[in-house]
Amino acid sequence: MSKKILLINPWIYDFTAFDLWLKPLGLLYLASHLLRRGYEVELLDCLDRLDPDFPSIPSRGPRYLREAGCGSYYKEILPRPSFFQDIPRYWGRFGLPFSKVKSRMEKASPPDFVFITAGMTYWYPGAIVAKELTQKIWPEAKTVLGGIYPALCSEHAESWGFDHVVKVTDPLSVMKKLGDILETDFEVESYEDYFSLRPAFFLYSALSYVVLLTSLGCPFRCTYCASGKLYPSFWCRPPEDVVEEILFSREEYGIKDIAFYDDALLFQGEKHFLPLLKKLEELSLDLRFHLPNAIHPLYVTPQIAQLMKKVGFKTLRMSLETSSPLWQEKTGGKVDNYAFEKAVRCFLDAGFTPQEIEVYLLFGLPDISEEEMINSIKYVKSLGLQPRLALYSPIPHTPDYYKIEGLPEDEPLFHNKIAFLYQSGNAPLYQRLHRDLGS
Ligand code: B12
Ligand code: SF4
Incomplete structure (x- = not known):
């Protein structure tokens, strides 16, 4: 039976966040390469504003951006990290409500691997929370962290107990590391090979x-x-x-x-x-x-x-x-x-x-x-x-x-x-x- 891989684009923990054409492009390329090798792939994008579970909220931001598909995220206000107590701004979790993500994961069939991305170094808390949820719900699933955070803050990223941390961003090096982790050969020898597949936007139910x-x-x-x-x-x-x-x-x-x-x-x-x-x-x-x-x-x-x-x-x-x-x-x-x-x-x-x-x-x-x-x-x-x-x-x-x-x-x-x-x-x-x- 083919292995199942769940790809997670986690929430953003921040003072502000806006969907300014924000998509986890690295994960979407990975999805296509995994599908080509016969893996079963699912995407859980906590920042997908068009997800049916996304609460409807008034979208702020300039009109021309909203007309071009951008918009505001739902935000759950949380206590600020202790060292940010003096910053007079609300801290929160942007994206799908936590409870929806949790219940969706609980209902899903267990994956063999969970791939989690972190697009900015300071967005790492979302990746950690996604990993902790994964380990709680599916203790057998192997967790893999990748993206800009582990590439720029390798030691910090390694300290959380992911099963694998991919600390590179160059597509050829990433595919090589993944090949080692999954014990497969993705046959990505050149950038032409990597870009020969289209990013897997079809994993979304709707796109703006x-x-x-x-x-x-x-x-x-x-x-x-x-x-x-x-x-x-x-x-x-x-x-x-x-x-x-x-x-x-x-x-x-x-x-x-x-x-x-x-x-x-x-x-x-x-x-x-x-x-x-x-x-x-x-x-x-x-x-x-x-x-x-x-x-x-x-x-x-x-x-x-x-x-x-x-x-x-x-x-x-x-x-x-x-x-x-x-x-x-x-x-x-x-x-x-x-x-x-x-x-x-x-x-x-x-x-x-x-x-x-x-x-x-x-x-x-x-x-x-x-x-x-x-x-x-x-x-x-x-x-x-x-x-x-x-x-x-x-x-x-x-x-x-x-x-x-x-x-x-x-x-x-x-x-x-x-x-x-x-x-x-x-x-x-x-x-x-x-x-x-x-x-
Ligand atoms: C597009 C982009 C944006 C877009 C979208 C952001 C996003 N993260 O998607 C926009 C315009 C919104 C943006 C905004 C900003 N950005 Co910007 N952005 C980029 C840019 C140019 C490309 C990112 C990208 O998607 N690349 C393409 C995809 C394919 O790459 P990838 O997702 O990293 O995936 C690769 C690997 O990481 C890996 N991978 C990814 N996920 C996973 C998961 C697993 C499991 C595995 C195995 C592998 C893997 O696979 C891919 C193989 O190549 C990068 C620079 C760069 N070249 O990376 C800066 C960059 C990420 N941005 C940066 C900055 C500073 C900003 C801003 C703060 C700028 C500002 N002052 O306003 C804002 C922040 C916005 C906010 N809300 O806070 C910094 C990061 C800083 C940090 N601390 O991490 C970067 C690195 C540029 C820089 N100046 O050095 N940005
Ligand atoms: S190094 Fe390149 S991408 Fe980065 S700010 Fe300078 S010109 Fe822009």
């Missing part, structure tokens, strides 16, 4: 969007980002393959909205993103594309901007982070103001309105001054654009992480962006700037 990964890694090494640790080299899928996946998702799931998960979507654009856009233009598909992760201004050209407008890019976000040339250089040199302004011109000339171009500024980098943050906001506004403040959060294995004094090394909850905002003393400034921006 899908997410898409067209490349791995990023050529830059920004001092606040872990991309280089997770994916040391850059690789991109052939554009034809990506187009096929887009067509498949559109036909199979009837979705209109697609969000890109790439770190560096525009890098090597000539052989990757540009041919993809050209093909999408030819096909004229009436889809809406979104860039929650933001793109590199450096690689925007007039042609790319025009094609993006034509094929339906709706959420257009660019990373500037800071307008200070000194800080741009110090943090990795991924952008300068000249390249940024050039990219803005390309998008405006292509017909995007200034309101449609969202600019990410990283708020609260270690050592950056208040004046520099204010100047960045003024600079973006002087171009007629809307700045979006992304809160800096400390990420292990990055140079900036090690600059922060007094950050407890053995507690990943301190990587939480809201927690860091309060602990760094920047909360009043942020609230003032946020209020002034009206965003």
Whole structure:
């Protein structure tokens, strides 16, 4: 008889959480590879807002995001962790009600393995609770933890008593480790093999969007980002393959909205993103594309901007982070103001309105001054654009992480962006700037 594997995307324990095209893409790829090897696979996504057990709640957030399939999660308020007592925000568990998940698990037939993902280091409590529930209900089932948390906080992740902890994120290394755990050969020898299967979105009963990964890694090494640790080299899928996946998702799931998960979507654009856009233009598909992760201004050209407008890019976000040339250089040199302004011109000339171009500024980098943050906001506004403040959060294995004094090394909850905002003393400034921006 084939082995049964339950894949769990656990709840988020946090101050805030929003479904901004949030899907456990790694788990969905794993599901497809497991199914191909003949395993019986089930998905329990505690963050599936379209699950019939999800309580109906008024969805907050901007209207354009709700129309593009995003929305609020149900939240169960819980006591704050003791070290967050001074943070004046409610702590809670976002996702399906705990009781529903528990009773669903109790009624299900026991799996042989339970695979649990953790998409952020500071989202680990959800994975631990899912593991504890598993061990209580099915003591015989083997638990396997994977995702960004065990990759960036390996020792911490190993301390919970999972049967296996997969501490890598590169798809080939992950499939190799899983092969060892399950004593099987997934025959994934190359990235082409890995991406030859479509992520298993069919495991959902309903979908309001899908997410898409067209490349791995990023050529830059920004001092606040872990991309280089997770994916040391850059690789991109052939554009034809990506187009096929887009067509498949559109036909199979009837979705209109697609969000890109790439770190560096525009890098090597000539052989990757540009041919993809050209093909999408030819096909004229009436889809809406979104860039929650933001793109590199450096690689925007007039042609790319025009094609993006034509094929339906709706959420257009660019990373500037800071307008200070000194800080741009110090943090990795991924952008300068000249390249940024050039990219803005390309998008405006292509017909995007200034309101449609969202600019990410990283708020609260270690050592950056208040004046520099204010100047960045003024600079973006002087171009007629809307700045979006992304809160800096400390990420292990990055140079900036090690600059922060007094950050407890053995507690990943301190990587939480809201927690860091309060602990760094920047909360009043942020609230003032946020209020002034009206965003
Ligand atoms: C897409 C993305 C987002 C999306 C969706 C988030 C998500 N986690 O799905 C959005 C835009 C919402 C987002 C937001 C943010 N993000 Co983000 N995001 C990413 C990104 C670019 C890709 C993640 C991804 O899905 N990759 C593709 C899939 C296939 O990978 P995967 O799920 O990791 O799966 C692989 C392995 O992990 C493994 N695997 C996964 N699960 C399992 C389970 C088992 C059992 C096994 C065996 C294996 C396994 O299999 C796959 C094989 O390759 C990563 C960077 C990166 N390259 O990883 C940053 C990243 C995760 N984000 C990060 C950050 C900092 C943020 C923000 C805080 C930024 C900000 N300041 O606002 C916000 C937080 C939002 C919030 N609510 O708190 C950090 C993580 C920080 C941390 N402490 O963990 C990362 C690493 C980027 C960075 N700067 O270094 N993000
Ligand atoms: S350019 Fe973006 S993805 Fe690449 S290292 Fe910098 S922040 Fe990370």
